[in-house]
Amino acid sequence: MRINFIVNGGSVEIDADPARPLLDVLRVDLSLTGTKQGCDHEGECGACTVLLDGQPVRSCLTPVGKAQGRRVETVEGLAGPDGLHPLQSAFIETGAVQCGYCTPGMLMAAKGLLDRTPAPTHEQVVDALDGNLCRCTGYKKIAEAVDLAARRLRGETAEISRGGEPVGGSELRSDSTPKVTGAAKYVEDMTMPDMLVGRVLRSPHHHARILSLDTQKARGLPGVVAVLTADDVPGALYFEDYSLEEPVLPQVGETVRMVGAPVALVVAETREAAYAALDAIEVGYEPLPHTFDTDEALATGAPRIAGNGNVLTRFELKRGDLTAAFDRADAIVEGEYRLAFLEHSALEREALLGYYDEAGRLTVVGGCHEPFYQQGYIAECLGLPREQVRVIMPPTGGSFGGKQDPWPFLATALMTRHVAAAGHTGTAVMLAYSRQESFAATPKRHPYVVRNRIGATRDGALTAIRVRIDANTGAYDSHGQYIPEYAVTASGGPYRWDAVDAYAQTVYTNGPKAGQYRGFGTAQACFATECALDELCEKLGADPLEFRLRSALREGEASFLGYPVAESLGFAEVLEALRPAYEAMLERSRESRAGHIGRGVGLAAMWYRFGKSGSLRVEAHAELARDGHFIIYCTAADYGQGTNTTMAQMAAEALSIGRERIEVVNADTARAPDSGIQGASRATYFVGGAVTAAARNLAIETLGMAAELLDRAPQTLRFEDERVTAPDGVSIALAEVAAEFDRVGKSRRVRGAFDLSGQFPEATRPTYAPLFVTGAHLAEVEVDLRTGETRVLRMAAAHDVGRAVNRRDAEGQIEGAVLMGVGAALMEEVLPGHTTGFADYYLPTIKSMPQIEVFLVEKAGRYGPMGVKGLGEAAMLPATPAIINAVSRAIGPAGGRRIRTAPATPERILRAVRGEAL
Amino acid sequence: MTQYLYPRTPEEAVAALVEAQGRAIIIAGGTDVLPDMEKGKWRPDRLVDITRIPELGQVEAGGGWVTVGAAVPFAALREHPLIAERVHALADAAASVGARAIQTGATWAGNLVQAMPAADGAVIAVALDAEARILDASGAAWQRVADLYLGPGRSKIDPTGQLLTHIRFPLPSEAWGTAWRRAGRRPSLILPTLNCAATVALREDRIAAATIAMGPVGPCPVRAGDAELFLRGQLPSPEVMAEAAQLALCQAQPRSSALRASREYRMAVLPVLVREALTEAAQRAGCPPQS
């Protein structure tokens, strides 16, 4: 049917099935890929919001027939000839854009509001944005942006403070502009000629043995290019440093251990053909008994899943005389804590594009943490030399650890290679997960069962902790093998203990595989310890803040791990930073205790070891480009947290130039150096250190060369715009300096390294370098004692960041983590066999946003560049226990029991209020 | 390829359905139709879009009734001055559906035809004693909304042959109030764990009539008839409201759901919601607040 409508002011006529979602027509037929899809067209995410005759609508639920003769506005139409729309600039300036995947929908929802309500109240802003999910920002800066834009649109001059210097201020993100205009190309927005569709056949069983696998019929279907099974994997099937006993694809006779486990891959010319092929693959399964519960998996007679008696790995740490230390305690608490499977829920689902690049390299473009690791895995799996594989990091719509799994990369690479080997004309393969697939098949956060016992003396000194942790790794390892050590380390926290006895193990079940998730196994352990500490405070009648201060680890003091924190330790400062907010919260909650409403204030703290175990030497490159600008080459994957900007800022500071002169080539294995293992909030510290060093080295080389050309002393020269200038005003263009490098045959590209291997020699250091950061959160909550419904009213978060490279980004990271903490505390839970997607996995919307206050404690670090320390993941840890402690304190006066399970759903809270078991 | 029609009158819409002999369905906002088509619940050849029929886009009051056209989206409903000022429960129920960008499309009528037991629009309609005007080849007739349910997700209205053109409900002239309560695992963008609507009409400080509708506590929205009967003639005291809430509970048969809440939780919370809704409705009817 012919459909005419106006898009962003211009009329279009298309020929399309009018029942197709407007979203698909915009993205596919009109190539307006700014509008996003995040929830399988279920109306559950808001990423697809556009305006139809000025009204915000979900374009995924709107048949394009409805657009007939009407006006559609998308993000691409926001900017005018004179530049960005005030909403767009406000989003950039306030830091409301992180990964940017929710941004187009947010912008359009906000525009719909401001067009009809120029002076909205905060409630109206919340109402307009409610239901548009954002996983990165915590919504605070988005609401601020809308308010700022509204004021400007009304003609007020509204400014927000902005730091001037490259580091330490609140520099604007370098890559935000394309994200607010819709120009940024995420993988799903990319097209290539003859692009093929990749799909995955997944097991429908929680646990089954594959008895037969017949792909004959599927291969013969029209439009089907390839059907791949384990037999088609040319190289390695297993990657044991990543995941023991998890094959890329299962062989006949092997088991598949969770719903969603991959069985076969399909490449087809169309989506329809791909689905037909999936249906035509014949698999014989023998269903096996299953369990989702670690207690059951460890019991005698449990179904055999994997590992040794279903145990993957163990870790134990004992220090001091436990019995004596408990004997000394005046109060002891003992508890059992339980946490659920969580899904990262990055707004962009897994999406990857495979093709052969111009140099003939098998290339996979996809969001990940470690392009060089993915490159290595792919090479091994395909039996190719590394150099023939390339991995490129595109703009990525969030990860939080979820995109660290190599599986989608291996699948895409396999499909791409087979298509090429088969001589098919199609050269590119797109593998895009549905949201349902993302829920079923990607790693989750490990549920824990923590049984602990903690003692303290009457005057508030901690004496002993005994902890036993069963971490549920689900069906597969996917890095669960490293979890027990992290769990134990986090359990003790930044406190002084006389004795510690900690043991953790990862246990296989048939739940979804658990893996990397913001905090990597530390948040759950921290939760149990911090809740137990709060119980201990209640028992002793101690103030939770003073109590923690009393046992706070001081600088230079050996921790329960047996050695001191090597970095500067600002834990006491963190706690002190919260004191005024804490007192205000206590005051308010005392004032306002009405009949059926319970109010409570909760505190929780943490330490987080950043930097991981990888090499302590990291490299980056800096180059003087031929035209005289500077290029930084590094690998610090940016999935929305802003490393592209951070690296540019750090280079700018090292070179003493403006950031606009710097280009960052980040996370492309063919262009940038391997900057080592990623994650564990390592980027700013390690990679930033290498970038700083490279930039400094380049400054020396460049000024040296200019000095020769100008015949001045190099130390007197400085960069000024596109030139190098001497104090007497003589100057030379950087392009000319670059030409001189070429003329004399000297490389314009130099290396820089950040290297702590001298400080922490391999022979004497623990497996993981003793680099820790600390932080603490406060929560003020209100609980309806009759229904268990809970609102987090306020949160205050203090973190020792060493130095805030980008203040607004640091706040944004923390605010986002706080809201994730709200979700983990009260709502989010993947129930194996039940949860399918956003319709039944409850993420916090803007209506759940508390007032958030962030305190950045800047106790300068010793080794990191410019005094920075790691932050990103750490902010996740204290939010959940702070909220749960607040809830426990809110219901305590009404006779409620302590909450020891997260998420504390209204139902669980009501049970606790009634003194029932959860 | 699907055919997409914009009839200009309700009669034309029905004619377009009849002509397609079961291969056409009515579409208003489309927020349910599109996902249902994706799931295969409907496989129509023709979509009959009623949102451009002028007479279906109105909210009107007259003769003691409020009449809402089938094409009025929830967003317009909740903002309509008459609804926002006089029928709070309906405005609040409309605001509970999904999110604003869904409310701009989704309609009350569509919500009723969808016939889900917890549909906010259905529960409020049943509390308001609403009626639906059903038009088909044989003509038009008003039917009580409460009588339209065959079971969860199954309505007597057949969108492949019938058009719900209007919803109407009586608007008592004065001393009447309504209230809406809802519980869920997050504040919005979620199907309710429980929802309930209450209306209270007062005469000389006593309850002349009250209605209570609840969901999802049965296969379709449930009226708490015993509680309503009990309330008639009572003074709206806290004790009376509490007792009415207990009576309402006796008529509820909620089920356990792993993803939302157990039956026990729903039983525990339902009386709280009913009592609050009744109390607030009575206050809006003019009863002074009592603690």
Ligand code: FES
């Ligand atoms: S894609 Fe439309 S709401 Fe998620």
Ligand code: FES
């Ligand atoms: S910035 Fe909102 S989802 Fe990433």
